[in-house]
Every structure is written in structure tokens, then in C-alpha cells.
Amino acid sequence: MAVDKGSAREITVFGVVQGVGFRPFVYRTAVRIGLRGWVRNIGEGVRIHLEFTRPETFFSFMESLRTDLPPLACIEKLTDTETAFSSASDFRILKSAESGGFVFISPDISVCSNCLREMMSPNDRRYRYPFINCTDCGPRYTIVQSLPYDRPRTTMASFPMCPLCSREYNDPLDRRYHAQPIACPDCGPEVTLYDAGTGKSIDGGFEQAVEWIKDGKIVAVKGLGGYHLVCSPRNEAAVLRLRQIKNRNSKALALMAADAAVVQTYAHLSPEEREHLESPRRPIVLLKKRLDLPHIAPFLDEYGIMLPYTPLHVLLLEKLDLIVATSSNRKDAPIIKDKGEDLVPLCDAVLDHNRPIHMRADDSVLKVAAGSPLFLRRARGYVPFPQRVPEELTVEGDILAVGAELKDTISVYKNGYVVTSQFLGDLDEYSNLLYFEETIGHLSRLFQVEPRCVVCDSHPDFHSTRFAFNLDIPVFQVQHHHAHLTAVLLEHGIAPGRSVLGVVFDGYGYGADGTAWGGEFLVGDYETFERFAHFEPVALPGGDLAARQPWRMALSYLMRTFEDSIPSLPVMDRIPARMLRGVREMVRSNVNSPLCSSAGRLFDAVSFLSGLAPPEVEYEAEAPLRLQSAATSDRVLSYPFNLAGDKPPYTLSFRATIAEVVNDVLSGIGAGTISAKFHNTLARTIVTTARRAREELGIDTVALGGGVFCNSLLLENTQSRLEAEGFRCLRPVLYSPNDEAISVGQIAHALARIKKTDF
Numbered sequence: 001m002a003v004d005k006g007s008a009r010e011i012t013v014f015g016v017v018q019g020v021g022f023r024p025f026v027y028r029t030a031v032r033i034g035l036r037g038w039v040r041n042i043g044e045g046v047r048i049h050l051e052f053t054r055p056e057t058f059f060s061f062m063e064s065l066r067t068d069l070p071p072l073a074c075i076e077k078l079t080d081t082e083t084a085f086s087s088a089s090d091f092r093i094l095k096s097a098e099s100g101g102f103v104f105i106s107p108d109i110s111v112c113s114n115c116l117r118e119m120m121s122p123n124d125r126r127y128r129y130p131f132i133n134c135t136d137c138g139p140r141y142t143i144v145q146s147l148p149y150d151r152p153r154t155t156m157a158s159f160p161m162c163p164l165c166s167r168e169y170n171d172p173l174d175r176r177y178h179a180q181p182i183a184c185p186d187c188g189p190e191v192t193l194y195d196a197g198t199g200k201s202i203d204g205g206f207e208q209a210v211e212w213i214k215d216g217k218i219v220a221v222k223g224l225g226g227y228h229l230v231c232s233p234r235n236e237a238a239v240l241r242l243r244q245i246k247n248r249n250s251k252a253l254a255l256m257a258a259d260a261a262v263v264q265t266y267a268h269l270s271p272e273e274r275e276h277l278e279s280p281r282r283p284i285v286l287l288k289k290r291l292d293l294p295h296i297a298p299f300l301d302e303y304g305i306m307l308p309y310t311p312l313h314v315l316l317l318e319k320l321d322l323i324v325a326t327s328s329n330r331k332d333a334p335i336i337k338d339k340g341e342d343l344v345p346l347c348d349a350v351l352d353h354n355r356p357i358h359m360r361a362d363d364s365v366l367k368v369a370a371g372s373p374l375f376l377r378r379a380r381g382y383v384p385f386p387q388r389v390p391e392e393l394t395v396e397g398d399i400l401a402v403g404a405e406l407k408d409t410i411s412v413y414k415n416g417y418v419v420t421s422q423f424l425g426d427l428d429e430y431s432n433l434l435y436f437e438e439t440i441g442h443l444s445r446l447f448q449v450e451p452r453c454v455v456c457d458s459h460p461d462f463h464s465t466r467f468a469f470n471l472d473i474p475v476f477q478v479q480h481h482h483a484h485l486t487a488v489l490l491e492h493g494i495a496p497g498r499s500v501l502g503v504v505f506d507g508y509g510y511g512a513d514g515t516a517w518g519g520e521f522l523v524g525d526y527e528t529f530e531r532f533a534h535f536e537p538v539a540l541p542g543g544d545l546a547a548r549q550p551w552r553m554a555l556s557y558l559m560r561t562f563e564d565s566i567p568s569l570p571v572m573d574r575i576p577a578r579m580l581r582g583v584r585e586m587v588r589s590n591v592n593s594p595l596c597s598s599a600g601r602l603f604d605a606v607s608f609l610s611g612l613a614p615p616e617v618e619y620e621a622e623a624p625l626r627l628q629s630a631a632t633s634d635r636v637l638s639y640p641f642n643l644a645g646d647k648p649p650y651t652l653s654f655r656a657t658i659a660e661v662v663n664d665v666l667s668g669i670g671a672g673t674i675s676a677k678f679h680n681t682l683a684r685t686i687v688t689t690a691r692r693a694r695e696e697l698g699i700d701t702v703a704l705g706g707g708v709f710c711n712s713l714l715l716e717n718t719q720s721r722l723e724a725e726g727f728r729c730l731r732p733v734l735y736s737p738n739d740e741a742i743s744v745g746q747i748a749h750a751l752a753r754i755k756k757t758d759f
Helices: 022-034 057-066 112-119 162-169 205-214 234-247 260-266 271-277 309-314 430-445 463-471 479-490 550-562 570-574 578-588 599-609 622-630 655-666 671-697 712-724 739-757
Strands: 007-016 037-043 045-052 074-082 092-095 193-194 219-222 228-233 255-257 284-288 302-306 322-327 349-353 364-367 370-376 386-388 396-403 411-414 415-421 451-457 475-478 500-510 516-524 529-535 642-646 650-653 701-705 728-730
Touching: 007 057, 022 037, 022 045, 022 057, 022 092, 037 234, 045 057, 045 228, 057 074, 112 309, 205 309, 205 349, 219 309, 228 234, 228 655, 234 322, 234 739, 255 260, 260 302, 271 284, 271 364, 284 529, 309 349, 309 411, 349 364, 349 411, 364 712, 396 739, 411 739, 415 739, 430 463, 451 463, 451 739, 475 479, 479 500, 479 516, 479 701, 479 728, 479 739, 500 599, 500 671, 516 599, 516 671, 550 570, 550 578, 550 655, 570 671, 599 622, 599 671, 622 671, 622 712, 642 671, 650 671, 655 671, 671 728, 712 728
Parallel strands: 037 092, 219 349, 255 302, 284 364, 396 451, 451 475, 500 701, 529 650, 701 728
Antiparallel strands: 007 045, 007 074, 037 045, 193 349, 219 228, 228 322, 255 322, 284 302, 364 370, 386 415, 396 411, 411 415, 500 516, 516 529, 642 650
């Protein structure tokens, strides 16, 4: 590019560039370098007009765009064209143009180090102020009501700025220039402590809340996306009472620690785990236990721990180095965002504030697997970050995808990007269904989505499917496991038309043949798939009840393996004889015992047979989690299995596996060894089937998806074995492998269909 004297360039930037300090960054950079012109927000991003006489100043500015961006800014696309020279006398920030395009906003971000330093400085006017923030940190997604992201369109609209805040807000050189949640003690939100029993405010605020928590009381604390229920993890009576209140007997409770040093007292912390723990997104990170805290994560080898992410949390943890901080929700319901949502019965006191939460969002949960994040729940801190679609899949018009039934999310497609919602929960719970509809409305308003079509699961009875067919627009249906596969393809930017082997293991999905699938090897692309192999179907005695009572699947597998000669196992003595007889008869008579190829139910069976799972579990995946937690580090020993058939779809039989598991149990082999051998076996089945696909079809790329791959032991084991065999292994990194990714995959499939049919 030739740049002459008196040149002008116009740069249009698309990405997360509004509400994150991007324009003041441009202003400061331009003034420092000696450029003239202007910068302004436009409908689809930010436009910069630069005038200069020396080419090196322009090149220096462009280099700063690449290397010196504000912490929350992210450039997705940039165009640079020559424009008319207008002899500008200085550089200015112009008033924003009216929104009409597609603008990204930042997720909610934890309080930054600069704000923390000010908050702890006695001479600062925001000393110990629990709502301190700047353009580099603070709430975004949970307070914005519509775009463009300006204060009147957020829940801060009811807090007029004082003169000092207004001056900072309007100064391009200030760190708080156009920081929409800007506030101080004179003009911003306030914290109030309430007695839950009387509803009266209590003097003492933080200090009194801290004392109550130390004394064993449960305090609801308002955060960014909802309330936490907080108590002392060292007070067993308080923890047990919290479990009783939440009707949570065994599911792990999240912890919040003051800093990484406290975390390392109770859990092991690798450099990669620490990086995620301390990141501005502040997820809950699953960490191996170092010191056991009774009743926090029973039967598991990990804690879920996060660091404080709001100034209020920081102040609360000054004298409480570690707290239980679990979501304030009734069992299976969404997190509570307003005090009036039946919060009071859950706690003794409420540490509240008067900044409204517009969109509720739970804490994100991840662990580190093979050096990369493995999401179990993607929400606060990561939503609504966009996913770019491969150029070959982009189409005109907007698309809505409504996900599945369990662990639901929704996704919208617009202008070449997919935006996926926070975790919404299970739609068979009515309050989650309302949350689902609320979130669809919120994302549609934020991004001005007017869908040309809606995409849903192929299961006819899902609430999301019914919702889709009640809209007056065309509907695409996508087979559940195919959507898992296409979600991974889209995340990794795989070009359309390229077939891969999708290994999709989960608890249940409505199969293309109308039966229950869940242990699937699919050869396919975005548009189509064929079943290359699958687990041998076994009876699911009692239907959905079998997912809650692992002994039913254990008995079903025993009957499939040993027929009428089932060995006597002590673990089966835990089940009343009449119930065992009833289930045997159900399976033999094929009454309420549909066939199912589910990998999740195989995990349930092995977990129960090895003595780890209870007869009835409290939460989904409890039995597999106990099995994973018990595993030794052995990566060699495994069980036999059989890949049967003369042509696809091949069948993977685990009769020999179950027979050897039973033999190990009767021989007194420990559950940890049985678990390790079982995990190694599943990894071997994947590699064996992948080899078959490579030999027959020339496929050398394997995509892993489905909720079973939230199991980091299986994921790492499988990935390392595949890569050692020369396969390219694609796994979810930006999304969870579980059903949260279904809406992403539904978008991908719809794009391929529309692209091909010119719909």
C-alpha cells in the first residue's frame, strides 16, 4: 500500500469493541502518535478516520491495534480503505451512530486489579465501595437490556451520575470513559443486610454478615447473575443444614476462596488450572482434593472452587478466606436473581443490593483436560461471546436454535456468527422453561434477531421441539447425536462436505430409527450422517427410572451377559428381592423396557457393580462421577470387548467386559482398578472403531462429543490414544460436550441445509 503526504484511511472494526474502552484506546493511541481524525461507534462496530503526513505513524497505529488492545476488546474483522483527506485539525471521539447492525457486547468480567487497588486505598473516593468498576471490568451481559450498550439501556439507568462520576465518564483519557456501570458511594447502588425472618434491614452490613457466617448462619449474597447461598465450609452443621434446605444430599457444593494460596491449602493447582482460576472470567474450576472438607464434595475426588469476581465478594472474603458459595435455587430450578423469588426460605439473612439483575446467569464450571478447558457449564464470564461460522456456511437471514431438553441452551445466528446463551437447565422444570423463553426474548432483542427459521431436536415430545413448532416460521429438525457432531465441526471451523468419524457418547438421544441411542459412531458432515457403529442395545428397565436407579442397568447388563446364570453378587443384595424379580420379569417380557445403546447407562451399570453407585442417585451422572473419581492411574489394564458385524453399522458388545468386571468383583479387586480398566476399555473401543473407519473409508479425523466426554479421564485417555495412532482428534473446548452444545450443532446443520437448498 502506498501512503502519500496528506493521506487518509478509514478503518472499520467489527468484534467486541463497544463498551470495553476501545474508542478511548483509539483516541489515546492516535493522539500519542500524532494522527488526526475521529472515531465513532457505528451500527456494526467502530469506524476510525485517520489523517497523517508520515506513513510510519499510520503503520504504528495499526500495530497498536494488533498488540495493545484493552483487556476486554476483541477484533473479529477489520477493513482498511483509502478515503478523502479533509485536513482535520485534531483527533476526536464523535457521537455514536444509531444502532442498526450486529454489535457484540462483552461478557461479565471480574473486578480488575486497578479497581481493587483503588477500593483498598483509604484516600480514594471509592474506598471499600462494593460496586467499583471501569471499562476493563464489571457487569455487562447481566445488566444490559438492549443495544447499543449505553447507560439508559442498562439496569444502571435509575442511578444518575454525580458530577465527579460524570466527569470521569466523559473524559476520553480516563479509565472510566463510557463505563456504563460507573458509580461511587454518592450516586451508585448500595448494599443492605436483611434478616430473612423479619425482612428488616440490619445494621453492620458486611461485618455483621461475616459474623453470622462464622456463627453457622446461611447468608444469601447477591452477585452478578444471581444470589449465592453462603456458609462456612468448616461448620459441618451449617453445611448439612444448607444441604437440607436445598434438598441436595450428595451433589457437590461450590467453594469460593480469597486467593490462590487458600485454594492450594485444600486442592492441587497446576499452572494451567491457576490460569483459568485467576482469569477475568472467574469460572468455577474443578481441582483435585488435597485436604478433605466433610460434606462439600462427598464420594468425589475434586472440589469446584472459584475466586471472588465482584468487589462485594472481595470485601466479604477479607475475613472469610473460604466459603461455600452455591447457587440460590431450589432443586433443578434456575438461579434466583430477585429477592422476591422465594429466596427468603433458603437463608437466614440476605446481603442484598439495589442494582437490578436483568438477565440471570449461573457461574461457569470447567476443568482442565489435556491442557485445555473442558466446560461442564458455560455461563457467566463466557456468554454472549460469538462463534464465527466458516465462510462456506454463511447465509442471509437470522436463525434461532432451541436446543434439546436437558442442560439446554439456545443459539442465534446472525451475519456469519453464532451467539449461544448461558446454561438454562432442564426444560421439564417449569421455571426453567420460563427462563428459556425469557432468554430467547433477551438475545433476540439484544441482537435484533428476526429468525427466518427455527431448529430443534428430532424428539417429538421435547418442550423445545413443541416451542419450535408453535412459531409461525419453518422448522428444521436435527437428530440429537448428529447435532453433537456438528457442534464440534463448527467450533473447529471444519469446511462443509468433509466427513469425519463422530464419537458421541451420552445418556440418551432420540435415534433416527425411533429407539434410544447414546453410544454412537457416526460418519458424517454438517448435512448428513450414517451410523458406522454403536453399542449393543440392552433393555432399559423402567425407562427413565433406569437413569435414576443404576441397579436396574446393572441387572439388565447381567441378564444380557449371563442370561439365567447370573452369579450371586453382594452388591445386588442391597436391592429387595421382589424388586429384582420384578425387573427381571419386565426385561424378559419386554414390558416398559425399551432397548437403548446408551454409553451413560453402561457407566451406571459398572459403577453400581463395582460398589460405588448407590441404588438411587440424586443427580444425573452421579454414578459415572463416582466411578471416575475412584479410578487409579493405570492406563494399561483393560477388559475384553467385541466389535461385531460384517458391514456398518457394526455393534460393540460389552458382554465380555461385564463378565470380567463381575469376575474382578468376586475376586476382591478394588473399585479403583475396575474403574481404570473400564475407562481404558472404552478408550480402546474408540481407537479400534476409528481404525476400522480409516481402513474402510479413509477417515483420519475423529470428533468427540456428548455428555460422557465431560469425563476428563476418558477424554484424555481417548485423545492421547487417537493422536498416538495418527488421528486428528477434535474435542469441544469453547463449549461443553454435553447437551449445552446441541443448539450450536443445530445452527450448523441448518446452515448446511439452507446453503444446499437455497431455502
